[in-house]
Amino acid sequence: MTPPRTTREIRIGDVVIGGSQPVLLQSMCATKTTDVAATAQMATVLAEAGAGLVRVAVDTKRDAEALREIAAQTPARLSVDLHENHKLAGLVAPFVKKIRYNPGHLHHIDPNISWQDKVKRIADVAGEHGCALRIGVNCGSLDPAKASLDDGGIDTMPLLISTLEHAEFLDSLGFVNSCVSLKSSAPLMVIRANREFARRRPDVPIHLGLTEAGMPPEAVLKSRAALEPLLATGIGDTLRVSLTVPNDRKTEEIEAGRQILANVAAGDIMTPERLQLPRLNIISCPSCARVENGAFVELAETIREATRFATDFPVNIAVMGCRVNGPGETDKADLGIWCGATQANLKRGETLLGAFDYDQIVPKLLEELQRLMK
Numbered sequence: 001m002t003p004p005r006t007t008r009e010i011r012i013g014d015v016v017i018g019g020s021q022p023v024l025l026q027s028m029c030a031t032k033t034t035d036v037a038a039t040a041q042m043a044t045v046l047a048e049a050g051a052g053l054v055r056v057a058v059d060t061k062r063d064a065e066a067l068r069e070i071a072a073q074t075p076a077r078l079s080v081d082l083h084e085n086h087k088l089a090g091l092v093a094p095f096v097k098k099i100r101y102n103p104g105h106l107h108h109i110d111p112n113i114s115w116q117d118k119v120k121r122i123a124d125v126a127g128e129h130g131c132a133l134r135i136g137v138n139c140g141s142l143d144p145a146k147a148s149l150d151d152g153g154i155d156t157m158p159l160l161i162s163t164l165e166h167a168e169f170l171d172s173l174g175f176v177n178s179c180v181s182l183k184s185s186a187p188l189m190v191i192r193a194n195r196e197f198a199r200r201r202p203d204v205p206i207h208l209g210l211t212e213a214g215m216p217p218e219a220v221l222k223s224r225a226a227l228e229p230l231l232a233t234g235i236g237d238t239l240r241v242s243l244t245v246p247n248d249r250k251t252e253e254i255e256a257g258r259q260i261l262a263n264v265a266a267g268d269i270m271t272p273e274r275l276q277l278p279r280l281n282i283i284s285c286p287s288c289a290r291v292e293n294g295a296f297v298e299l300a301e302t303i304r305e306a307t308r309f310a311t312d313f314p315v316n317i318a319v320m321g322c323r324v325n326g327p328g329e330t331d332k333a334d335l336g337i338w339c340g341a342t343q344a345n346l347k348r349g350e351t352l353l354g355a356f357d358y359d360q361i362v363p364k365l366l367e368e369l370q371r372l373m374k
């Protein structure tokens, strides 16, 4: 029997999460937001598959203008991902039920304005339009002032401190229609960070997810190992299983989320200790509107096939779709690729080895892998 969840309830349009409400499944559009027809169609397909909330990335005014049309063309309950451009909050709020902001990305635009002023602006706009907020903290894109606290993959302090700080700041503004997420690509870190946050702030609803989980079936197993132990102890009010799959397979995120909830209900809990995966670990993002080259998902799949010969070699390879989380997440991997529009960047740890054309990047990666194996 799962312990009762005890957070406050928050309203996302016509649905309530938190408290004893059912866990809400989420997914995200991976189409270009300016492609209104494709994004509206994807949002509808995801909603029909069971996504109670569908996220759309908005980075520019053109994206924000497209969102108005998307909202008119889909019955999906929409959330917006405002990674960097806090100034767009006012343009998108009328068309969505929830706004996600990332504390680690508030420093890029208008560095002379404090993060507190930016969050206040977002909260004011959200309050005016009845939107919920999510403080979405991600290991791959931490606030630089907190990132230096990281010890390389297990310590949860940077994630935790950043989330607590923003939750307290929203409290100070009197904004309580909010939830948080603390994501990492390491299941153990997701468990530790969320447990500690829930211990310190049992009142705040939590959106669960393993970021950059990679491709199925490994990504589903890793997500199970991160999310099921938390849900089994009453932590988690919404969730997303992030999968690197082509757009026409995105509903697999919902199917995997539903399976996780069924496993928890049946008491069949995967844990990081029970997880049996190849020692060569591929971390890859689920792609979204920001992906800089449409070849990204295929590239991730090609890398998985090309590295099968090294399955037993303990190495982390990160494959990321854009510069948003790419540079940060590849810093922590042994080898990393993050995609640009015409070239892909290859890294060994924090060192950039170069930018290569898409038809050269896999052989270059394999050369580096062979070098590491020697």
Ligand code: SF4
Binding pocket: 285, 286, 287, 288, 289, 290, 291, 292, 320, 321, 322, 323, 324, 325, 326
């Ligand atoms: S790394 Fe970039 S493309 Fe991939 S999910 Fe994150 S923001 Fe989207």
